[in-house]
Amino acid sequence: xxxxxxxxxxxAGGVLVWPNWTRVSAALREHGVFVDAAxxxxxxxxxxxxxxxxxxVAGSDDQRRGWEYFDLVLAHAGVTLxxxxxxxxxxxxxxxxxxxxxxxxxxxxxxxxQKLRASGYRLVVVSNANGTVHSLLDRxxxxxxxxxxxxxxxxxxxxxxxxxxxxxxxxxxxxxxxTVHVGDLYHVDVVGARSAGLSAILVDEGDLQxxxxxxxxxxxxxxxxxxxxxx
Numbered sequence: 001x002x003x004x005x006x007x008x009x010x011x012a013g014g015v016l017v018w019p020n021w022t023r024v025s026a027a028l029r030e031h032g033v034f035v036d037a038a039x040x041x042x043x044x045x046x047x048x049x050x051x052x053x054x055x056x057v058a059g060s061d062d063q064r065r066g067w068e069y070f071d072l073v074l075a076h077a078g079v080t081l082x083x084x085x086x087x088x089x090x091x092x093x094x095x096x097x098x099x100x101x102x103x104x105x106x107x108x109x110x111x112x113x114q115k116l117r118a119s120g121y122r123l124v125v126v127s128n129a130n131g132t133v134h135s136l137l138d139r140x141x142x143x144x145x146x147x148x149x150x151x152x153x154x155x156x157x158x159x160x161x162x163x164x165x166x167x168x169x170x171x172x173x174x175x176x177x178x179t180v181h182v183g184d185l186y187h188v189d190v191v192g193a194r195s196a197g198l199s200a201i202l203v204d205e206g207d208l209q210x211x212x213x214x215x216x217x218x219x220x221x222x223x224x225x226x227x228x229x230x231x
Contacts, residue, residue, distance in 0.1 A: 010126070011125075011181075011183035014048060015220050018102060018105075025040060030088065031085070040077050044073055045205045046076050047075075053187065062152060100129075103139075108221030112220045112221045112223055113145040119228075121227075124150070134149045148171065155167060159188045159192040177197065180201055181198050183203065186202055189202065190202055202214050
């Protein structure tokens with residue numbers, strides 16, 4: 001990041017919002033599968049790490065990766081996949097299509113966005129989503145802190161396609177050399193951003209991507225300090 005950063009592109013899931021693991025646990029329980037929300041949350045980082053493979057990203061789309069991810073969360077949480085877990089995930093998918101299941105906002109998110117705005121950064125969400133991310137962020141109270149929101153389902157483009165980043169740059173009035181993208185999947189977010197001429201920061205919640213050739217933070221709460229004093 002040699003140029004002064006003016007615009008920050010932010011992924012939504014895994015950066016600003018997380019699945020509502022309490023809702024997931026309840027849906028599983030209704031089908032006779034018992035695992036608590038804390039176990040599911042702990043299984044989230046290794047599950048994301050498992051899908052963050054170049055060959056898998058290249059041969060899949062966001063929808064396929066998303067539901068593969070939930071199977072992996074269950075596996076990492078010690079849950080045996082079965083017809084019951086499939087039925088529970090089906091219920092959750094129906095909820096997700098209408099409301100968006102990524103509805104948990106950790107305590108560090110709002111203060112980080114407020115600090116970034118106070119520092120003069122333009123904040124733009126660039127998310128692989130299902131057409132509900134704008135209404136979701138509005139419902140969660142995050143939308144007023146953002147300058148623009150781009151949803152892959154609306155734009156008919158998704159990361160890592162560089163065209164999605166270029167579209168967001170153009171509509172946000174940003175330049176690639178002064179924009180950084182912050183996301184949680186290396187082969188989706190970092191690779192995609194770089195292909196469009198942006199720099200990138202990887203959110204590595206579980207400290208599992210130690211070989212990544214890009215800056216890493218554990219969560220977006222660390223972003224204001226990182227940008228103020230980049231290493």
